[in-house]
Amino acid sequence: MKLNRASGILLHPTSLPGPDGIGDLGLNAYKWVDFLKSSGCKLWQVLPLGPTGYGDSPYQCFSSFAGNPNLISPSALLDQDLLNHSDLLDRPQFAVEEVDYGTVIEWKHKVFRRAYEIFLTNEELTLHNQFSEFKLKQSDWLEDYALFMAIKDHQGNAAWIEWPEPLRVRDSQSLSAFKDANREEIDYHAFQQFIFDQQWQSLHNYATQNEIMIVGDIPIFVAYDSADVWKNKPLFCLDQNGHPTVVAGVPPDYFSSTGQLWGNPLYNWPVHEEQAFSWWLQRLQAVLHQVDTVRLDHFRGFDAYWEIPYGNPTAIEGRWVHGPGESFFRSVKEKLGELPIIAEDLGKITKSVTALRDAFNLPGMKVLQFAFSTGSDHVFLPHNYHNHCVAYTGTHDNNTSVGWYQSAPKEEQDYCRRYLARSGQDIAWSMIRILWQSVAKWTLAPMQDLLSLGDWARMNYPGTETGNWRWRLHPDALTDDLIRRLYEMNSIYGRLSK
Numbered sequence: 112m113k114l115n116r117a118s119g120i121l122l123h124p125t126s127l128p129g130p131d132g133i134g135d136l137g138l139n140a141y142k143w144v145d146f147l148k149s150s151g152c153k154l155w156q157v158l159p160l161g162p163t164g165y166g167d168s169p170y171q172c173f174s175s176f177a178g179n180p181n182l183i184s185p186s187a188l189l190d191q192d193l194l195n196h197s198d199l200l201d202r203p204q205f206a207v208e209e210v211d212y213g214t215v216i217e218w219k220h221k222v223f224r225r226a227y228e229i230f231l232t233n234e235e236l237t238l239h240n241q242f243s244e245f246k247l248k249q250s251d252w253l254e255d256y257a258l259f260m261a262i263k264d265h266q267g268n269a270a271w272i273e274w275p276e277p278l279r280v281r282d283s284q285s286l287s288a289f290k291d292a293n294r295e296e297i298d299y300h301a302f303q304q305f306i307f308d309q310q311w312q313s314l315h316n317y318a319t320q321n322e323i324m325i326v327g328d329i330p331i332f333v334a335y336d337s338a339d340v341w342k343n344k345p346l347f348c349l350d351q352n353g354h355p356t357v358v359a360g361v362p363p364d365y366f367s368s369t370g371q372l373w374g375n376p377l378y379n380w381p382v383h384e385e386q387a388f389s390w391w392l393q394r395l396q397a398v399l400h401q402v403d404t405v406r407l408d409h410f411r412g413f414d415a416y417w418e419i420p421y422g423n424p425t426a427i428e429g430r431w432v433h434g435p436g437e438s439f440f441r442s443v444k445e446k447l448g449e450l451p452i453i454a455e456d457l458g459k460i461t462k463s464v465t466a467l468r469d470a471f472n473l474p475g476m477k478v479l480q481f482a483f484s485t486g487s488d489h490v491f492l493p494h495n496y497h498n499h500c501v502a503y504t505g506t507h508d509n510n511t512s513v514g515w516y517q518s519a520p521k522e523e524q525d526y527c528r529r530y531l532a533r534s535g536q537d538i539a540w541s542m543i544r545i546l547w548q549s550v551a552k553w554t555l556a557p558m559q560d561l562l563s564l565g566d567w568a569r570m571n572y573p574g575t576e577t578g579n580w581r582w583r584l585h586p587d588a589l590t591d592d593l594i595r596r597l598y599e600m601n602s603i604y605g606r607l608s609k
Contacts, residue, residue, distance in 0.1 A: 112404065112451055114474060114499065114552035118606040119154020119326070120147065121507065122558040123169065123570070124182050125210060128586040131222075132205035132215040136310040137184030139586075141317055146589045148321045151601030155318065156326040156555055158507060160311070160401060162260075164336060166576045167212045170408070171334040173260065176252040176397045178307035181215060185222045187310055192236065193226040209581040226306075227299050238305075245305045251393060252338075257300040258286065259338035261293050270336040272353055279353060281341070311401060319403075326453070326555075327402030329395070331409040332359045332375035340376060346383060346390055347376040357418045360426035364459065370417070370426025371574065377418060380435050388435070388442045395443060404451035406501075410473075411456065411464045413439055440471045453501050457481075477502040477551065479542050480515045483523045483530065492530070493549035502551035504542045504560045507570045511559040512539040514566030539563045540596075547604045554606070561597065562588055 127134025127143055134140070147155055161172030162179045169179070188194040199222070203214055230236060246253060259271070266274050277285035290297060318325055333339045335355065340347055348356045359375040383391065398405055407413075412434055419429040444450055454468045456475040468475055477500050482491035489495065496502065504512050516524060516538045528534065533541040539560040546554045559568045559582065571579045601607050 112449060112453075112472060112474060114501075116552050116606055117153035117324075117554075118547060118601055119152045119156060119324075119553070119555045120558050120561065121156040121503070121555050122584070123158040123507070123580075124160075125169075125580060126558065126570075126583050128207070128584050128588075129184075130202065130205070131185055132203070132218060133181055133210045133212075134583060135182050135184040136307075136314050137186045140184075140314050142589070144314070144318050144321055144323055146594065147323050150594045150597035151607045152597065153322065153606075154324050154326055154553060154555060156406070157328065157402070159328045159330060163580075164334065167210075167580050168571075169328075169580065170330045172337065173263075173334065174252065174256045174338045175329075175333050175394050176249075177256050177304055177338075178311060178401075180223065180303040180307060181219050183219070183223070183303065183306050183310060185219075188222070188226050188306070191238065192233070193229050193238075193306075194222065195229075198222065198225045206583075208583050208585055210583060212581075223303060224299075227302055230302065231295075241309075242302065242305050245308065246301055249304070249308075252397070253301055253304060255342045256304070256338040257297045258290065259341055260300040261297045262289060264296065265289075265293065271341045272336070315401065324403040325401075327398050327405045329398055329405050329407055331407065331412045332373065332377070335374070335376050343390060346379055348379050349376060355421045358421050359412075359416065360419050360429065361417050361458070362429060363427055367574075370429070372419060372423070372426040377416065384435060384438060388439055391439070392443065392446050395447065399447075399451065404453065406453040406455055406476075407473075408455045410454040410468065410475075411458065411460060414461070414464045414467050436467060437470060440467070444471065472499075474500050474553070476500065478505060478509065479503065479546055480505045480509055480512065483519070483527045486526075493545055493551070496549050496551050498550040498552050500551050501553040501555065502546050502549060503554070504539070504546060504556040507557065508573050510566050510569050511557065511564050512542050513560075513563055514569060517565065537563070544600065547600050547606060558584060561593065 122143070124136065124140060125134045127139045129135055129137060129139045159169040159172060160178050160182070161169065161174055162177050163169055164171055164173055185194060185199055189196065203218055205211065205214065230238065262274065262278055263269070271279060278289065315325060344353060350356050355376040357377050358373065359377055360372045361370055363370045414434050414436055415431045416434055417426065417429045418432045419426050440450065450471055450473060452473050454473040454475050456464060456468055457478065477491045477496060479491060479502065482489050505515065509515065510518065516527065516535065524535065531541045531545055540563065543556050543560060557570070568582045570582055
C-alpha cells in the first residue's frame with residue numbers, strides 16, 4: 112500500500128460528545144471531521160464498528176459484517192421523520208466524559224423501538240423501498256445476522272451454544288417456523304442495520320469530500336457468540352456439538368507469565384482455503400465498504416498462531432501452528448488489487464512474519480511508548496524508522512502518553528527526556544512532535560494525547576472484561592488553540608496535503 116505523508120487521530124465514534132450518553136453518527140461526528148480538516152490532519156482512525164456484546168468491546172462483536180446500533184444518532188432520526196421531538200423528552204441525564212453502557216443501551220433500545228414503530232405505520236416513507244433494496248443487497252450476511260439477534264432476544268440473550276438444539280444446529284424447519292412467527296422482530300434488527308448504514312455512509316461521504324481518510328480495524332478472530340460462528344461452523348475448529356476444540360491467545364512473555372487466553376475459536380484454515388477464502392474476502396469487502404483502509408489486528412496470526420486446547424485455564428499450554436500465509440494474501444490481492452491494509456505487527460515478530468508483511472508491501476506499526484526501554488537500537492525509536500510505516504504515540508490498548516510517562520520506570524523516564532531533549536513537562540506533545548517530524552509516512556496519536564490527559568482517560572486495559580471503552584471527548588475540547596497548535600505541527604513537518 113502506497114502512503115503519502117500525513118497525520119491523524121485515533122478516536123472511536125463512541126468517544127464523541129453528544130446528548131445520548133455515547134458518541135454517535137450525528138452532528139458532532141461532522142464537527143469532528145471539520146476539526147480534522149481545520150487542523151491539517153488527513154486520517155481518522157476508528158476501532159471496529161460492529162455490534163458489541165458483553166464487556167462492550169468492539170473486538171468482540173455479534174457480527175463481523177454488521178454495524179453497532181448504539182452509534183445511530185437519535186437526532187438524525189428526527190431529520191428522517193422517524194422520531195418526533197416528544198420521543199426524546201424522557202432522555203436520561205448522562206455523564207459527559209464517560210459512557211454508562213447499561214443506561215445507554217436501555218435508552219437507545221427504547222428510541223429505536225419508537226423509530227421502528229413509526230417506520231412500520233407510515234407507508235408513505237420513501238425509506239421502505241430503500242430498506243427493501245438494502246436487505247436484498249446485503250442478504251449474504253444480513254438475513255442470518257437479524258435472525259441470530261432475534262433468536263438471541265427470544266432466548267433471554269443467551270449465547271447460541273445454549274439455545275434449544277434445533278435452533279443451535281440451524282435445523283431448517285425450526286428456523287422457518289421461527290421466521291414465520293417472528294418476522295417483524297427479525298426485520299427490526301435488519302432495520303437497525305439499514306439505518307446505521309445510511310448514517311455511516313453519509314458521514315463517510317462527508318469525510319471523503321473533506322479529504323479525510325477513515326482507517327478502520329479488523330480483528331483477526333471473531334467472537335464465539337456471533338452470527339459468524341453460528342452460521343459458518345465448518346469454518347471454525349469446533350467439535351460435533353459446536354464447542355471449540357482449540358482457542359486463540361498468545362504464549363507467556365515479558366508482560367504475562369501465563370500468556371493471554373483470548374478464548375476466540377480458531378479458524379479451520381484448510382476449509383477456508385478450499386473455498387478460496389470467500390468468507391474472509393466478503394468480510395474485508397464489507398469493512399472496506401465502511402472505511403478507506405484497515406488495520407489488520409494480530410497480523411502475525413496469518414503466519415503462525417498460538418493454539419490452546421479448549422478448557423485450559425491459561426495460555427501456557429499451547430503450540431504454534433502455521434497460518435494461511437501468502438496464499439491468503441494472494442487471494443485477497445487478486446480480488447482487491449492493491450491491499451489497503453496496515454499490518455499490526457507488534458509484539459514478538461519473527462523473520463517469517465516480517466517477510467510476509469514485506470512480500471505484499473504492507474506498512475507495519477511503530478509505537479513510541481514502547482521505544483525507551485532498551486537503548487538507542489530499539490526499532491520503535493524514530494531515528495530507526497523507515498518511511499513505509501505507521502507510527503503512533505500509543506494505541507487504544509496503551510495508557511495515555513501522560514499516564515505512561517508518570518508510571519514508567521525512572522530509567523525510561525530519563526531516557527525519554529534525554530531523547531526528546533525536553534523536560535517532561537509537556538510530555539504528550541513532546542512525543543507527538545518527535546513522531547510528526549520522523550520519516551514515518553503516517554503518524555497518529557490517540558485524542559487523549561492531543562489533550563494531555565492522564566491515565567483516567569485510558570480506553571482499554573487488556574485482560575480485563577469490564578470498565579473499558581468508556582472515555583468520551585468533552586464537548587468543549589476542540590478549541591481554536593488546539594486547532595492552531597496541531598495545524599502548526601502538520602505544517603512544519605510536511606504533513607499537509609500537497
